[in-house]
Amino acid sequence: MTDSPRVTEPHADAVGRPSLTAFAALHHAAEPLFLPNAWDRASATALAARGFPAIGTTSLGVAAAAGLPDGASATRDETLRLARALGTGPFLLSVDAEDGYSEDPTAVGEFTRELAAAGAVGINLEDALGPVRRHADKIAAVKAAAPGLFVNARTDTYWLGEGGERETLRRLDAYQQAGADGVFVPGLTDPGTIAAVVRRVEVPLNILYSPDGPSVPHLADLGVRRVSLGSLLYRRALGAALEAVADIGTGRRPLGPAPSYAEVDGLSRYGTPPGTAR
Structure with missing residues (x-):
C-alpha cells in the first residue's frame, strides 16, 4: 500500500448521487479505505480535493464546535445539521452517530433515516x-x-479498556448477526490481536489509526479493510492554531501552510479555489 489513498471513482445512481455500492466497494478494494474525518464543510471539501473519495465526520469536532460534551448523546441536532451541509458534497459521506442519540432502537432507526435522506451513505x-x-x-x-x-x-472494549479479545469478539459476532456491514474497534493497536480479529469477523474490520500503533501499510498487511483518523485531524488543527498564536506573540513567523481567505471561502461553498489540486 502506498502512503496516498487510491482514488476510486464512485459509481452514481440515476440522478448522479453516490451510491452505497460505491462506499461498500471501497471496503473490498485492493487497498483499505483510508478515511479522514472532517468537522465542517471546508475541511470536508479540502480533503475531497486531495483525492479522498469518502469522508467521515468526527463527533468530537461536532461537539466541540457546539460547546457540548462528546459521547454523551448531546449533539443529535448538530450532527444532522452537519450531515445536511455535507451530504451534497463531491464525496461519499459517513457520519459518526455516536450511540444513535437514543436508547430506543426505533428512535435510532428514525434518526438514521434522516441521515440517509441528507445524503449520508454510512454511519458509525x-x-x-x-x-x-x-x-x-x-x-x-x-x-x-x-x-x-x-x-x-x-x-x-479497547477504547474504554473494559474487555479484551474474547469480549470484543462476542460483541462483534452479535453485531454482525444483527446486520452490521462492518465492525470498528477503536483503541485496538496490538498487531497480533488485530490479526486475530480479522480472522474471526466476516465483515470488514475498521481500526482507528494511532501514532503509537501500526502504520497504515502495516494495518493493510494485517487484513484491516478500513483505517479511520477520528478526531486526530481536528486536534492537530487546534494544536497548529495554538502553536501559530504562540509564535506570532513572541515575534516569530508562524510555520506551516495556511490556505488563503479566498481558498477557504471557496471550499465552504463546494467550489474549487485557485491553486487547489483536484
Missing part, C-alpha cells in the same frame, strides 16, 4: 459498552429503517 454506531442485545437491536433497526446505509458497528 458505538456501543459505549452498553448491553450487547440493545446495540444489536439498534443495528437491526437502522437496517430496517435505512437499508442503504453502511452500518459500521463499533465496540468500545
